[in-house]
Amino acid sequence: MRTRCTPTPAAILVMTACGVVASPAVVRATPQQAAPSTPNPAAGLLVETLASGLDTPWDLAWGPDGAIWFTERAGRVSRVDPETGAITVVAEIAVHERGEAGLMGMAFHPDFEQEPYVYLAHSYAAGNGIENRLIRMRYEGGRLTARETLVDGIPGRGNHDGSRLVVGPDGFLYMTMGDAGNRPAAQDLGSLSGKVLRLTLDGARAPGNPFGTRVYSYGHRNPQGIVFNPETGDLYVAEHGPSTNDEVMRVTMGGDHGWPSVHGFCDGDVADEEDYCDDNDVVEPLEVWTPTVGISGLDYYGSDRIPGWNGSLLATSLRGAALWRLQLSEDGRSVVSTDVIYRGDYGRLRDVLVSPDGEVYIATSNEDGRGQPASDDDRILKITRRGVS
Numbered sequence: 597m598r599t600r601c602t603p604t605p606a607a608i609l610v611m612t613a614c615g616v617v618a619s620p621a622v623v624r625a626t627p628q629q630a631a632p633s634t635p636n637p638a639a640g641l642l643v644e645t646l647a648s649g650l651d652t653p654w655d656l657a658w659g660p661d662g663a664i665w666f667t668e669r670a671g672r673v674s675r676v677d678p679e680t681g682a683i684t685v686v687a688e689i690a691v692h693e694r695g696e697a698g699l700m701g702m703a704f705h706p707d708f709e710q711e712p713y714v715y716l717a718h719s720y721a722a723g724n725g726i727e728n729r730l731i732r733m734r735y736e737g738g739r740l741t742a743r744e745t746l747v748d749g750i751p752g753r754g755n756h757d758g759s760r761l762v763v764g765p766d767g768f769l770y771m772t773m774g775d776a777g778n779r780p781a782a783q784d785l786g787s788l789s790g791k792v793l794r795l796t797l798d799g800a801r802a803p804g805n806p807f808g809t810r811v812y813s814y815g816h817r818n819p820q821g822i823v824f825n826p827e828t829g830d831l832y833v834a835e836h837g838p839s840t841n842d843e844v845m846r847v848t849m850g851g852d853h854g855w856p857s858v859h860g861f862c863d864g865d866v867a868d869e870e871d872y873c874d875d876n877d878v879v880e881p882l883e884v885w886t887p888t889v890g891i892s893g894l895d896y897y898g899s900d901r902i903p904g905w906n907g908s909l910l911a912t913s914l915r916g917a918a919l920w921r922l923q924l925s926e927d928g929r930s931v932v933s934t935d936v937i938y939r940g941d942y943g944r945l946r947d948v949l950v951s952p953d954g955e956v957y958i959a960t961s962n963e964d965g966r967g968q969p970a971s972d973d974d975r976i977l978k979i980t981r982r983g984v985s
């Protein structure tokens with residue numbers, strides 16, 4: 597279901613979709629944050645509702661069938677036709693939904709035509725607590741079937757469950773995992789908590805991993821976004837900080853990304869941080885947000901469809917209710933400018949997806965029970981260049 601500048605209950609959306617409301621001026625969050633590149637980054641953009649009536653959509657993924665697939669936290673997996681907005685439910689999975697836990701990340705087998713596997717990460721109740729697992733299911737006859745558990749027993753909690761998935765250019769599956777509230781576990785190479793994992797498509801440790809385990813990088817707090825740069829092969833992760841220092845980082849194999857001793861940069865804003873940085877080879881982030889904005893989903897924009905956006909990362913934020921654009925340097929190793937495309941217009945934003953032809957989709961998260969809802973349902977919104985069909 598789409599709306600084009602027609603009155604709906606989401607008046608604020610319509611106002612922006614019709615170009616009445618300009619995006620607020622960019623506010624520098626920290627001195628380290630890169631400067632904005634344009635005064636009104638939303639100029640010339642059109643926002644439409646692709647799907648509404650959703651409940652906490654968590655992951656958006658462009659399907660091999662040309663549909664947008666999405667998870668909802670309570671356990672539903674659906675496909676939405678990007679032209680008509682028609683939604684088809686393909687699975688309802690029993691999960692433990694609480695706070696940040698539930699059905700989360702999704703990815704497709706890279707050879708989906710021959711191996712129609714969909715990978716999913718979800719929380720489940722275990723004993724008195726919560727654990728996380730990676731599963732895969734086959735897409736047959738319009739439904740997901742033949743559920744297989746690939747990795748389970750990963751420590752979980754009502755928050756800090758990570759669980760974003762992506763298949764890398766090397767054909768292996770990368771999975772983010774939060775510290776589940778156990779800070780030292782992020783530095784414990786024997787634990788899967790607070791890590792980026794690199795797995796075969798059967799869920800085993802991938803060959804060439806730095807420690808001979810499933811661990812690819814460590815020192816992560818609660819990574820909620822992951823994407824590869826298709827130009828350079830670099831891997832980027834977005835991660836929630838405590839009350840300061842949300843981070844976007846370039847993840848390196850075997851790298852210590854600092855948590856819990858280092859928050860954001862090695863700049864001494866927490867006790868003993870600089871000593872830790874002197875003694876350890878810490879990978880500092882590319883960008884930080886202080887105070888935190890709940891930086892969440894991440895995708896790479898590699899198209900000329902929206903002028904000036906090629907070669908940037910797009911990131912959503914929950915509490916900050918914003919869509920961010922981080923312009924990367926040509927080598928992809930630094931952020932040269934930061935724009936807020938929308939802030940406060942649509943409420944909490946969980947995930948962002950760039951389509952193969954350069955259209956942008958974002959998922960709201962107003963029904964997640966973790967903030968003041970900005971609307972009474974969640975939506976998938978489509979952002980495109982005004983006047984371009």
Ligand SMILES: [Ca+2]
Nearest residue numbers: 853854855860
């Ligand atoms: Ca870090």
Ligand SMILES: [Ca+2]
Nearest residue numbers: 859860861863
């Ligand atoms: Ca710091």
